[in-house]
Amino acid sequence: MNRFVAKSIVIGVISFWMIVSASASYAEDTVVFENAEFNHQCFKCHGQKTYHYFNEASGKVVKDRMNPYFVMDSIAFYQSNHKSFMCTDCHSSDYENFPHNGELRMEQKFNCMDCHGGDDTYAQYQFERIEEEFQASVHSTKHSDEFTCWMCHNPHSYKINARNNDNINNVIVYDNNICLSCHANLDKYQLISDLTNPNVLITHEWLPNQALHFSKVRCIECHTEIDKEMLIAHKVQVKEKAVRRCVECHSQNSLLMATLYKFETAEKRNKLGFFNATILSDHYIIGANRNYYLNIASLIIFGFVLLGITIHAIIRIMTK
Amino acid sequence: MEQKLYLYPVWLRIWHWANAVLFLLLLFTGLSLQYSSVEFSFIDFDLAVTMHNVSGIVITIAYFMFLFGNRFSSNGRFYKAKRKGYILDLMVQIKYYIYGIFVHQKTPFPVTENRKFNPLQKLSYVASMYFLLPILILSGFALIFPEMIIKNVFGVSGIHITGLVHITTGFALSVFLFIHVYFCTIGKTPLSNFKSMINGWH
Secondary structure (H helix, E strand, O other): OOHHHHHHHHHHHHHHHHHHHHHHHHHHHOOOOOOHHHHHHHHHHHOOOEEEEEEOOOOEEEEEEOOHHHOOOHHHHHOOOOOOOOHHHHOOHHHHOOOOOHHHHHOOOOOHHHHHOOOHHHHHHOHHHHHHHHHHOHHHHOOOOOOOHHHOOOOOOOOOOOOOOOOHHHHHHHHHHHHHHHHOOHHHHOOOOOOOOOOHHHHOOOOOOHHHHHHHOOHHHHHEOOOOOOOOOOOEOOHHHOOOOHHHOOOOOOHHHHOOOOOOOHHHOOHHHEOOHHHOOOOOOOOOOOEHHHHHHHHHHHHHHHHHHHHHHHHHHHOO | OOOOOEOOOHHHHHHHHHHHHHHHHHHHHHHHHHOOOOOOOOOOHHHHHHHHHHHHHHHHHHHHHHHHHHHHOHHHHHHOOOOOOHHHHHHHHHHHHHOHHHHOOOOOOOOEOOEOOOHHHHHHHHHHHHHHHHHHHHHHHHHHOHHHOOOEEOOEEHHHHHHHHHHHHHHHHHHHHHHHHHHOOOOOOOOHHHHHHHHOEO
């Protein structure tokens, strides 16, 4: 076989492999949303910072700015839990007409429980218990009815996170950003409160290694009442009841195993003898990640040292 | 009467006792952190963290004082080992500790003006002061400033590896501490070596 033929075969095989891989990944990645075409009528304007409309009075096409609070991120929407929805599943079908009727702004918004409550399809998510916990939480008891699920869970972008995410760091960032969307954003915070927005950096000044704690655990780990039956605790407590004792996490029975790490598989636990081993791939918590075998080995070594010293001392005394 | 030797200058004694107290503090607070529990804690976790960090910083300063003293005084020469015949000397010393001492043999390497340590002491002191303690200090500072640590090493958290190195080295040095204290009772009287480290005279 001459060199040209050999080269051609190699290049041919590589090209074939690349084409097959590319088409396979295209097939896997491409998801068609059945309502995308319909929703595009809305995203045409509400997915952009500017929109066009025909002004009958002037007889001209006008380009105008979209109210930034009404701009929706279509990519985030099609990655969210509600990605298969039509916009008019939740909003009035009268929005199909433009200009929109001004009175439509007064439409009653759905709450989570309007769709998810009392439905066996969603029983595993325990929406009724979540509702109970939320009603007992400081978010509900200290604020008006304006504080709804939507304050934290944006219906246009919220997606189930902790259960589906392999990277615990991404889970922490996503969940903490939900809290910070109010607690680090005065505009949104004052929608429901006249209080001055507390600065979380100052209120947590007592916390050692603050930056590390903020990036490695979620706010809800310390600020909610843990219920082992719940997937995600929703009973946010008054600040006086927040976890402040280091040993609640920094111990063998770390509460983090009932919260942040509860979705990790049980098989991962005690890997190589480490207590709470599931934490170890990304993190290390003093007091929570002791190693059973190292504990035993250190006790044996220490025992032998003390025994050796004792025997040596006894023989010294006896042969004095 | 045997002539007394002035082997422990003031700076060395101050460093030694400061190092001893700080090491014990680090040992107790370190154990308290490692075995912290909701039901019982030896020292409150946050207090133990502060005490451990402060003691760690002070023991580092003391360690630099030790290095400086050894570099610019004659004390440093006691830590230099001769290469030729060292293993043989070491074996002789070990044999003395496991047999000769019980049959009242004379110590094979008696303390002189130019030989403060026997071969086994020299090995353990060099290993502790120039190998284990620097590792303990470096890993300790890395844990005080964890943002400096490499995040992930072959799928394992860098902080976890650093923590393991710190704890294992600390354990090795605490074992050394017990052996060191026991061997200090092997003197003219059980307390004579301790007195030497107080008044400077051997």
